[in-house]
Amino acid sequence: MPTAQSETHKDLTYKLWPQGNITFRETSDPEGGSWKPGNRISVSCHIPVRTMIMESFEEQPGLNPHIDSHFLTILCQNDVVDGVEIKAKDGEDWIKAKPSQGSSFLVIAGASLHLLLNGRVFPPFHRVVITGKKDRHVAGLFVLPKEGLFINALEEMVDDEAF
Numbered sequence: 001m002p003t004a005q006s007e008t009h010k011d012l013t014y015k016l017w018p019q020g021n022i023t024f025r026e027t028s029d030p031e032g033g034s035w036k037p038g039n040r041i042s043v044s045c046h047i048p049v050r051t052m053i054m055e056s057f058e059e060q061p062g063l064n065p066h067i068d069s070h071f072l073t074i075l076c077q078n079d080v081v082d083g084v085e086i087k088a089k090d091g092e093d094w095i096k097a098k099p100s101q102g103s104s105f106l107v108i109a110g111a112s113l114h115l116l117l118n119g120r121v122f123p124p125f126h127r128v129v130i131t132g133k134k135d136r137h138v139a140g141l142f143v144l145p146k147e148g149l150f151i152n153a154l155e156e157m158v159d160d161e162a163f
């Protein structure tokens with residue numbers, strides 16, 4: 001009998017692949033039997049798998065405040081669950097980046113994109129807060145520059161309107 005966690009995982013899979021992706025679901029479902037952190041999915045996709053299990057119901061940091069150094073982060077969450085917070089321009093308040101619906105994606109610009117576009121896109125200072133009130137499943141896509149690549153602004157982006 002499927003559990004709530006298994007059903008949540010199935011729902012997240014169908015948000016990422018509306019036509020379904022049974023291979024992904026079977027290799028990444030914690031209750032699928034053969035799943036272990038870092039198993040076949042990370043090997044077949046050449047990506048690291050990161051799992052975090054929080055056992056507290058107190059609000060606490062999941063990831064410390066930071067600016068992503070890469071180009072872009074795209075997050076898909078399983079539900080309208082708080083987690084990511086963006087630092088307000090005033091530098092004091094944190095704003096919850098709450099998805100408007102269960103199928104929303106959160107797109108965060110990184111410092112590399114900021115450099116490439118000569119300051120036209122702002123990389124926000126953000127953090128992840130874990131509440132422990134509800135399971136939060138997130139799939140992330142991170143667009144990274146090639147290791148060792150020196151990033152300059154695109155020539156067509158250099159003009160008087162730059163920062």
